[in-house]
Amino acid sequence: MSKHVQCWGVVPAAGVGVRMLATRPKQYLEVAGASLLRHSLRALLACDDIRGIMVAVSPDDPRAAELAGLARVQTTPGGAQRADSVLAALHALQPLAADDDWVLVHDAARPCIDPADIRRLMVQVESSGSGALLAEPVVDTIKQVDSAGRVEKTLDRRHLWRAQTPQMFRLGELAGALAGARQAGVEVTDEASAMEWAGYPVMVVPGSSRNLKVTTPGDLEVAAFYLGGDAAIVAPEA
Known part of the structure; x- marks a missing residue:
């Protein structure tokens, strides 16, 4: 990245992951000897151009202390929804970063991301000057389908992409888009949708199928395969 424009990481990790049916938030489930969150952070930290990472955690998260020893990683209280946590992390970064700095927002539960894909995203964003996502x-x-489950039509998949993370945008523009969407009552499920709503151009950069998001217990086994280790046994809640 340019010496005058810096890059930062943001990881929303305040959720509870109810679909995992586990006794702990899914970002702290272990696979291949470390939590999902740790694997995701390690991938970001492997990119030297990322100056620091802000992790948004639940205000009463007793496990957040385990992040204290990681260099270049800080935590801040997150919110009820993903967009709230990302916005809180951006606000926490603002004393350290400039509005035109880039931020890469990455899911805590995407532990298999290849640092090479992160670097490729960064290169393409810097080259084009437009925000993008894997x-x-x-x-x-x-x-x-309709509400009764009847097929209405088949969509043209040539124009369809599955969004992944990281998603990379200017700090000030992303903060403004998220805040504006919240004020307008617009629900956004990722950063790109907030930027689209605000009228900014958003590009896609081809990612990898190994960059899966761990959402259900079966996903842990797939993540373990990619990471070369064992998956934790997910204990269902009583």
Whole structure:
């Protein structure tokens, strides 16, 4: 990256991951000898151009202390929704960073991201000057259905991509887009959708299928395969 424009990481990690049916938030489930969150942070930290990482955690998270020993990593209280946590992390970064600095927002539960893909995203964003996200072309046939489960039509998958993270945008622009969407009552499920709503151009950079998001217990086994280790046994809640 340019010496005058810096890059920062943001990781929203205040969620509880209810679909994992586990006794702890899914970002702290272990696979291949470390938590999902640790694996995700290690991938970001492997990129020397990322000056620091702000992790948004639950205000009453007793496990957040385990991040204290990681160089270039800080924590801040997150919010009820992903967008709230990302916005809180951006506000926490503002005393350290400039509005035109870049931020890479990465899911805590995407532990298999290849640092080479992160670097490729950074290079393409710097080259184009436009924000972008890693994404994967849809290869399945996609059906649009109505509320009763009846197929209405088949979508043209040539124009469909599955969004991944990191998603990389200017700090000031992303903070403004998220705050504006919240004020307008617009629900955004990722940073790119907030930037789209605010009228900014957003590009896709082809990612890898190994950059899966751990959402269900079966995903842990897939992550273990990619990371070359064992998956933790997910204990269901009583």
